[in-house]
Amino acid sequence: MAEAEEPEQGTEEIRIGVYTCHCGLNIAQTVDCKSVAEYAAGLPNVVVSRENMYSCADPGQIQIKDDIEEFGLNRVVVAACSVKMHGPTFMTVCEEAGLNPYLFQMVNIREHCSWVHMQDKAGATAKAKDQIKMAVASVALARPLQDRVVPVTSRALVIGSGVAGLQAALDISRSGYPVSLVEKLPHLGGRGNQLNRIFDRLERISCVLTPLIMMALNNPLITVYTNTDVEDISGYVGNFKARLKINAHPVGDECDACGKCAEVCPVEVLDPFQMRFTSCKAISLPHDEALPHRYTIDREACNGCGACVTACPRELIDLEAPDSTEEIDVGAIVLAIGSKVYVPGEGNKWGYDGAGDVFTALEVERMLAGNGPTGGRAVRRSDGREARSVAFIQCVGSRDEEHPWCSRTCCMTTLKEAVTLKVRFPQMRVSVYHDDIRLYKKEHEDFYRKARDLGVSFMRSKPSGVTAEGDSMVVRAHDELLGEETTQAVDMVVLATGMERPDDAQKFGDMLKVPASADGFFMEAHPKLRPLETAIDGVMLAGSCQFPKDIGDSLLQASGAAAKCLGLLTKPRITLDAIISRIDQSKCNGCLVCVKKCPFSAVVTDEVEVDGKMKKRARVIEASCKGCGVCVARCKQGAIEAQGFTDEQILAQIDAALEEDPGGKILALVCHW
């Protein structure tokens, strides 16, 4: 970075260059850029004002650099897109030309102006002029600042051990960096465990999941925490601190799954792994491939009788085992907490109640599995009879008012289950009610063809209702191609249920401040440029917590998220921006309201000698400060400065904005997070 040589206040001649970008037609078709640039040329301290077709492109950048040298510019204003988009680009340009990057200011005349005022060219042009006037007034008061350099903790935290979390943890460890992998359930693998075969090659889920889990469990660089909740995460990129609550495993690690405990357990519960088709004991192994391969206790169901304790031949069960807490330091975080399968609520039009002959796709998944409750047969819940006809209904909990998104996996899941049924039971009548069939991967279309060749019938129609009539389930629908109402009686109805945001999304969103989009799924920092990262530096996304994804896409993204983590972990130090608070202790009177109000406990108290007496004075811990400016607004002494957003700069902006026609304007003061 360019050395921050600060000339004495007031002696420096301010020389500002203003660059108004057309952004092709994005800005120029609404804002009269020529008139804006001419206006900017007449503002105080502006020595050069230019228009560019694309300021961010090479010619635009070179122009700024040349002007800094030729005109001796010591401040630069670029009026273009969002500072979140190209702020770093132009800061680098300034730095390369020897100008401190904090002497640059960006004006957003695209998102904040041309895109929202397309119908009002004159108004947009006037607003762009005001925006530039505000920036010119503010940048004149800017002072050179130095980025902070902080060390990086070279360990990653991966939250969630589904396919995405496992792959991310493995990829990070393969580069030689340690990972803490946290799973809230007693076993690894997440939702995938419940699947039977997975599209599009119909391999068994365990052919994908078991190797991933075994590699994670056997990897000395991966510390696996099962039955563990992430209670809190604090800190910042490169330097997070996570508090883990490790819920006790009443069954010791050395359990060899002999099953003697379950034999004597008197408590029966409906088995959640088998989608409540069958029951299991309160102490159980969720399924025969569960990893780590040990029994676990459903603590809510357990009556504490202790029969299992005495039955265990290896004396491994301790019902009083205490929970524990552990704090870990990590430099990067992968959020891989998955999604929730939609379950239709009470009074739904598909007649699903969890008891009758309407099933969810996941329930059928268990039925079709070799280790499932029915030995691979499609069996009715009502009378235990094998189904001879099955109707699938698409877009249940997707593409409706409450869930406007496509869940992306349900079409292929239905095709997979329909094909499996037709192959196993060729006489079975299988039909699919659909809106669109959405297949987007290279082998998916072949699957669709295969389903049709096997005799699965597809009907473009959204059912209006499903009712139990006599021995059958009756599906009523409007066939869009025939243009008529249809009625079909089947033995079994399967709902292609979609994905919703996971229950823990709120908790982690609040904890990490990772924003969610309107659908509740976590939002990426930028859909094209930064799809793997969140707006919070150092926090990446993998899997369906971002939006519905299949296993292949989840694995793909997890490797990408791992690469993003490695981009941090491989550096011993990283730089953080200089937008923080600074306290002038000579002005501080020791009231310490800043210490009390700082949301991050980043302001501490020093004992300082003043006139021979020890006095309390506040000080900001630079690495901990996030630059919110709460302390600045609270300090009555004017002793605290928000670097980059000083009182003088903001007041100068307000004055500039309201110089002309103030009564006709709305002044907005908004969070600049």
Add this chain to the structure above:
Amino acid sequence: MCTGRISEEMITRAFDKGAGLVFVGGCHPPGDCHYINGNIQCQEMLEKIKKKVLPEKGIDPERLRLEWISSAEGSVFQKVMKEMAEQLERVKT
């Protein structure tokens, strides 16, 4: 920088300069604030300004509006701005 950065002086300066309306926008309390509770601290200060500072200056407190709008709520922002634009027309006349 958070809405918690906004000082009383900034609001009063805007009205002293004759601003028609002043809008303050931040993230939804309690959990959305990226600075933990800066939004709440801003709200506390604005309430004081609305109750005491503006009436003392003879300024209608309704000319200052605070709204929590997340980055995913473009339509909410649009709705608030439309309402304020209509309000501005009334204030001007």
